[in-house]
Amino acid sequence: NAGVTQTPKFRVLKTGQSMTLLCAQDMNHEYMYWYRQDPGMGLRLIHYSVGEGTTAKGEVPDGYNVSRLKKQNFLLGLESAAPSQTSVYFCASSYRQGLGREGYNEQFFGPGTRLTVL
Amino acid sequence: DQQVKQNSPSLSVQEGRISILNCDYTNSMFDYFLWYKKYPAEGPTFLISISSIKDKNEDGRFTVFLNKSAKHLSLHIVPSQPGDSAVYFCAASAVRGKLIFGQGTELSVKP
Numbered sequence: 001n002a003g004v005t006q007t008p009k010f011r012v013l014k015t016g017q018s019m020t021l022l023c024a025q026d027m028n029h030e031y032m033y034w035y036r037q038d039p040g041m042g043l044r045l046i047h048y049s050v051g052e053g054t055t056a057k058g059e060v061p062d063g064y065n066v067s068r069l070k071k072q073n074f075l076l077g078l079e080s081a082a083p084s085q086t087s088v089y090f091c092a093s094s095y096r097q098g099l100g101r102e103g104y105n106e107q108f109f110g111p112g113t114r115l116t117v118l
Numbered sequence: 119d120q121q122v123k124q125n126s127p128s129l130s131v132q133e134g135r136i137s138i139l140n141c142d143y144t145n146s147m148f149d150y151f152l153w154y155k156k157y158p159a160e161g162p163t164f165l166i167s168i169s170s171i172k173d174k175n176e177d178g179r180f181t182v183f184l185n186k187s188a189k190h191l192s193l194h195i196v197p198s199q200p201g202d203s204a205v206y207f208c209a210a211s212a213v214r215g216k217l218i219f220g221q222g223t224e225l226s227v228k229p
Binding site: 048059092104 | 214
């Protein structure tokens, strides 16, 4: 049981290049998330998905696109990388979040991808 | 507008003593609060959570306290151990599936 895995672990891009970050989970989770972590900013939600074929914007979606074609995979794309997108990117997944006071299903995080845009 | 704030970037405590990490929030619609722990070069891992209808939740050495009137929560670690040295993030949820994280507090527990 690998949990949440991210590919690649490190990447250096030049401004204007494109790339795709891959997240995979083997826990049969319905929800998946992409965050970025920057010094002094904590983790900020980029996009998330509540099921296969669905995506939604988070706090900082500009400059990123996502796709969830399969339940176990969530892809994050940068079409034209900018130095401001230099960050550590984390993927996470969770079971479906209930409504009301049913409890909160924790998010499980991957190990992160360190991206540098020159 | 930072809805979840951790105003202390770092905290240093002696092994065996209590560690208290603080978190303030502004959105009264938050109904769940969570603490995550993060070691260098790893993803965050869930530590403990609390519902807004409670004021305390305990799990072993970890206790989270919630003061809704003050919009404040705290994480107590007793006794602190060197292995607790990590960055701690508090997070809050108002919309199912979306967590708002604080900036993090780096805890250092000295032997």
